[in-house]
Amino acid sequence: xxxxxxxxxxxxxxxxxxxxxxxxxxxxxxxxxxxxxxxxxxxxxxxxxxxxxxxxxxxxxxxxxxxxxxxxxxxxxxxxxxxxxxxxxxxxxxxxxxxxxxxxxxxxxxxxxxxxxxxxxxxxxxxxxxxxxxxxxxxxxxxxxxxxxxxxxx
Amino acid sequence: xxxxxxxxxxxxxxxxxxxxxxxxxxxxxxxxxxxxxxxxxxxxxxxxxxxxxxxxxxxxxxxxxxxxxxxxxxxxxxxxxxxxxxxxxxxxxxxxxxxxxxxxxxxxxxxxxxxxxxxxxxxxxxxxxxxxxxxxxxxxxxxxxxxxxxxxxxxxxxxxxxxxxxxxxxxxxxxxxxxxxxxxxxxxxxxxxxxxxxxxxxxxxxxxxxxxxxxxxxxxxxxxxxxxxxxxxxxxxxxxxxxxxxxxxxxxxxxxxxxx
Numbered sequence: 001x002x003x004x005x006x007x008x009x010x011x012x013x014x015x016x017x018x019x020x021x022x023x024x025x026x027x028x029x030x031x032x033x034x035x036x037x038x039x040x041x042x043x044x045x046x047x048x049x050x051x052x053x054x055x056x057x058x059x060x061x062x063x064x065x066x067x068x069x070x071x072x073x074x075x076x077x078x079x080x081x082x083x084x085x086x087x088x089x090x091x092x093x094x095x096x097x098x099x100x101x102x103x104x105x106x107x108x109x110x111x112x113x114x115x116x117x118x119x120x121x122x123x124x125x126x127x128x129x130x131x132x133x134x135x136x137x138x139x140x141x142x143x144x145x146x147x148x149x150x151x152x153x154x
Numbered sequence: 155x156x157x158x159x160x161x162x163x164x165x166x167x168x169x170x171x172x173x174x175x176x177x178x179x180x181x182x183x184x185x186x187x188x189x190x191x192x193x194x195x196x197x198x199x200x201x202x203x204x205x206x207x208x209x210x211x212x213x214x215x216x217x218x219x220x221x222x223x224x225x226x227x228x229x230x231x232x233x234x235x236x237x238x239x240x241x242x243x244x245x246x247x248x249x250x251x252x253x254x255x256x257x258x259x260x261x262x263x264x265x266x267x268x269x270x271x272x273x274x275x276x277x278x279x280x281x282x283x284x285x286x287x288x289x290x291x292x293x294x295x296x297x298x299x300x301x302x303x304x305x306x307x308x309x310x311x312x313x314x315x316x317x318x319x320x321x322x323x324x325x326x327x328x329x330x331x332x333x334x335x336x337x338x339x340x341x342x343x344x345x346x347x348x349x350x351x352x353x354x355x356x357x358x359x360x361x362x363x364x365x366x367x368x369x370x371x372x373x374x375x376x377x378x379x380x381x382x383x384x385x386x387x388x389x390x391x392x393x394x395x396x397x398x399x400x401x402x403x404x405x406x407x408x409x410x411x412x413x414x
Contacts, residue, residue, distance in 0.1 A: 011200045014208065020308030022317045025351050029244050029319060031342030 019138035038069060042131040048083040051112055051137025053103055058113040059085050066091060069114065085114065097120040102135035108110045112137060176371045183296040183370075186327060196296035203264045203299070203305030208313065210263055212258055215314035219253055221323030227330050237272030239332050240341035243322035244315075248345065248354045249410065252315040254402050257361035260307050261394035263371035268299055269390040271381040281374075296370055303366025304359070311358035353409045358399060365394040 047053075050072060059067040067087035075082040085101075098119030105112050116131075125131065184332035186192075198342065226242045272295060275281050281291040319341075326332040369390045 007201045008197055010205045011197050011220040014200070014205045015305075015309060018312050021309075021312035022351075022355075024316055025248070025312065026347050028338070029248070029341055030347040030351055 040086040041089050041092045041127040042070065042097075043085045043087060043125055044128070045083050045085060045114075045134050046075060046078065046130070047081045047083060047101075047103060047134050047136050047138060049136040050083065051103055052141055053083070053114070053137060057111065059087060059092075059116060060113060061116045061118075066116070069102045087118045093124045093126055095125045097123040097125060097129075098133055099131055100133040100135060101123060103137035105138065110135070172375070175375060176367070179296075179371055179374060180300075180367055182304070183292045183300055186293055186297065192293070192298060193295070196301050197404070198303035199298045200306060203268070203302045204309060207260060207263050207306065207310060211259055211310045211314050212317050214255060214259055215252070215317040216321040218255060218314075219247065219318030220325045222251070222318070222323035223325035223330070224248060227326060236326075236330075236332050237336035238340055239322070239326045240319075240337035240339075241344040243326070244319050244341045244345050245350060247315050247318045247322075248350045250354075250402075250406070252311050252318060253354050253358040253361055255360065256305060256311045256314045257365055257398045258395055259375070260303075260310060260362075261365045261369070261391055261398065264303065264306070265365050265390050265394050266305075266387045268366070268369040268375060268384055269373040269376075269387045272296070272299075272370060273376045273386050276374065276376065277378040277380070277383060279378075294311035296374060299370055300366050303369070307365065308355055308358045311355065315354070316399050349409075353405075357402065357405050357409075360405060361398050362395045364401060368394045368397065 053069065053072065055069050055072050056108075057069040058065050059069060063094055069083060070086040071084040073082050074080075095116070096119045098121040099118065100117050102115050104115045105110055119133070222243045223239060226239050227236055229237045230238055272281075273293075275295065281295065284291045284294060322336075323337060326396065327334045327337050372386045372390045372393070376382045
């Protein structure tokens with residue numbers, strides 16, 4: 001009897017440890033935040049070239065992450081890339097209409113992300129609006145081509 | 155020539171037959187109402203298969219995490235990217251090493267024991283005596299072992315990952331001097347709960363099914379002699395290791411490859 005109680009306790013402890021382990025992995029390793037997703041609102045932005053930008057990439061403002069890239073698709077009207085951004089809802093109706101979105105690279109070979117910088121327009125962007133002032137990704141090959149072409153004309 | 159062809163055909167038929175037996179065996183053992191009696195039997199097996207495997211799994215996890223950190227550091231430091239150590243250690247553990255190595259250890263530690271135990275029961279005709287007195291050995295002997303295996307291995311995998319990441323921290327941060335904030339911070343920004351941890355757990359669940367199934371079936375299906383038991387035990391370890399490694403490739407291609 002005593003032995004079987006010990007065994008039950010051991011198995012219980014084992015399963016409890018497994019559950020604690022999963023919680024540890026969730027919270028501490030994957031940085032899962034309890035309480036579901038934060039409220040977001042969406043903005044659109046068209047880029048001539050998105051380079052290596054992927055969906056779920058960060059959207060930052062002054063280096064602080066304020067949202068994620070939700071969706072990337074080809075705009076068949078203009079044949080450029082239409083990027084949907086999901087931003088923290090605290091920024092809704094706060095960003096000026098002439099906010100610029102540019103595709104930046106973290107480090108020399110790092111992942112690409114979108115940097116926002118506010119302008120001075122008193123009008124603000126509401127949910128679903130489009131950011132008109134955008135800057136495409138820096139494509140290294142094009143840069144080198146330009147550089148070579150300039151060298152040739154000199 | 156003719157006899158060779160006949161033999162080949164017979165081998166083929168035997169293989170298909172064994173597969174069929176294994177499938178029916180699994181189905182018959184798992185179907186059934188849960189009962190208090192069954193729960194107690196399951197608990198006993200959980201203790202043997204799960205709790206007693208914990209030590210070997212945790213010690214291996216610790217060493218693998220430490221080695222990963224050490225190896226990763228020497229490579230990453232050349233590129234000045236030692237801040238990415240946490241990300242490297244955690245992703246390789248969660249996605250790949252924890253499910254696979256835990257399953258291999260599990261096959262060696264628990265799988266072989268299951269085969270030998272059930273095999274000996276068969277050789278000493280305990281299984282047929284059970285049938286004689288009206289107790290279904292599939293329900294009484296096999297089912298609790300199967301369920302215990304299915305539950306234990308994912309839990310052991312979690313333990314492996316946790317202690318491995320801690321081992322990586324021990325070597326990377328405490329010993330080699332990677333900044334602690336970047337170890338955890340880079341890890342948190344790159345590990346996704348569903349994609350990495352969830353898929354790793356899914357892998358480990360599949361491995362648990364396969365390894366336990368192979369182990370128990372080999373025990374149940376062996377030739378009831380001492381030689382038969384030794385052969386079946388060897389087969390359990392060989393088959394389950396091969397199955398784990400092969401399935402791992404398939405699952406990885408489905409989960410992390412660009413196929414999905």
